Amino acid sequence: MRRIAVLTSGGDAPGMNAAIRAVVRTGIEGGVEVFGVRNGYHGLVNDNFFQMGARNVGGIIQRGGTILGSARCLEFKTEAGRKKGLRCLNQHGIDGLVVIGGNGSQTGSNEIAKLGFPVVGVASTIDNDLYGSDVTIGVDTALNIALEAVDRLKTTASSHQRAFLVEVMGRDCGYLALMTGIAGGAEAVVIPEIETKPEEIGEIIESAYERGKSHAIIVVAEGAKYDAAKLAAYFEENYEDLGFKLRSTTLGHVQRGGDPSAYDRILASRLGAAAATCLIGGEHGVLTGWINGAIATTPLAEVVAHKKTLDMELFELARLLD
Numbered sequence: 001m002r003r004i005a006v007l008t009s010g011g012d013a014p015g016m017n018a019a020i021r022a023v024v025r026t027g028i029e030g031g032v033e034v035f036g037v038r039n040g041y042h043g044l045v046n047d048n049f050f051q052m053g054a055r056n057v058g059g060i061i062q063r064g065g066t067i068l069g070s071a072r073c074l075e076f077k078t079e080a081g082r083k084k085g086l087r088c089l090n091q092h093g094i095d096g097l098v099v100i101g102g103n104g105s106q107t108g109s110n111e112i113a114k115l116g117f118p119v120v121g122v123a124s125t126i127d128n129d130l131y132g133s134d135v136t137i138g139v140d141t142a143l144n145i146a147l148e149a150v151d152r153l154k155t156t157a158s159s160h161q162r163a164f165l166v167e168v169m170g171r172d173c174g175y176l177a178l179m180t181g182i183a184g185g186a187e188a189v190v191i192p193e194i195e196t197k198p199e200e201i202g203e204i205i206e207s208a209y210e211r212g213k214s215h216a217i218i219v220v221a222e223g224a225k226y227d228a229a230k231l232a233a234y235f236e237e238n239y240e241d242l243g244f245k246l247r248s249t250t251l252g253h254v255q256r257g258g259d260p261s262a263y264d265r266i267l268a269s270r271l272g273a274a275a276a277t278c279l280i281g282g283e284h285g286v287l288t289g290w291i292n293g294a295i296a297t298t299p300l301a302e303v304v305a306h307k308k309t310l311d312m313e314l315f316e317l318a319r320l321l322d
């Protein structure tokens with residue numbers, strides 16, 4: 001292996017830069033040339049490559065987002081698109097590729113592996129919905145941002161006797177909502193993995209009011225059957241008085257922004273370095289992730305064939321501590 005490339009794909013996540021930095025510096029240290037690909041698979045298909053040196057990745061470990069840019073690329077979902085991407089890799093004499101990204105991106109990297117090209121994935125998504133890593137790059141930062149918002153909402157909710165529906169990201173995965181709920185001391189958490197009837201949430205809010213609480217915080221995952229907007233509409237239609245006045249807030253993309261936490265920088269540095277080491281050492285077709293407190297590789301075919309499950313004990317804990 002003489003030349004490797006790295007790209008970031010799909011939803012950006014705080015810590016991606018630390019992962020890029022680790023791939024580049026570990027690669028150079030390991031005696032290979034490293035190329036960056038701009039804008040994910042879009043850049044791969046459209047030949048947007050540039051050579052990176054150790055200095056290109058100076059001063060980025062503390063920055064959110066990704067210096068390589070990210071994109072969603074429909075063309076790469078077609079065989080013709082992927083072959084075009086492979087041609088570009090071959091034209092630049094690149095022998096191996098690191099793909100930093102989430103579920104969709106690793107589905108793409110598995111397709112590259114199936115074509116026989118050496119590829120290693122790095123588990124990175126704020127949704128934490130990727131099989132093959134207990135925790136993915138970006139989750140910790142997103143969680144801390146959501147938590148800070150909940151803490152702030154609690155202060156104002158208490159002053160005005162309000163109940164807040166706080167919608168957090170996570171696509172079809174309730175991890176971010178569940179962890180935000182536990183760490184933020186929420187009265188209830190609504191996640192896609194468990195069907196919660198809106199009247200159950202109504203009862204929780206009424207009961208919190210009756211027990212003399214000064215506020216109620218309900219953390220809702222964006223992928224839940226009843227998201228914050230649907231819950232708010234339900235309460236508007238079906239309840240004359242919940243006790244608390246109800247407000248709804250969707251945190252949205254603020255959860256992706258900002259500087260990566262210490263945890264994400266370290267996780268990203270470790271996984272990025274591991275990915276480059278794997279490629280150089282001849283191990284590919286795998287995802288580098290974090291399992292049971294250590295770096296672990298999982299075949300990409302296995303990663304895409306499994307859906308990550310949520311630890312239901314945590315859901316019970318959130319209920320117990322409300």
Ligand code: ADP
Nearest residue numbers: 010011041072073076077101102103104105108
């Ligand atoms: P994330 O990696 O954050 O889950 P997406 O689901 O948007 O983000 O996927 C990112 C990109 O990965 C897509 O725009 C596409 O280029 C590529 N991708 C997703 N699914 C596939 C697939 N089945 N085959 C090939 N490429 C895919």
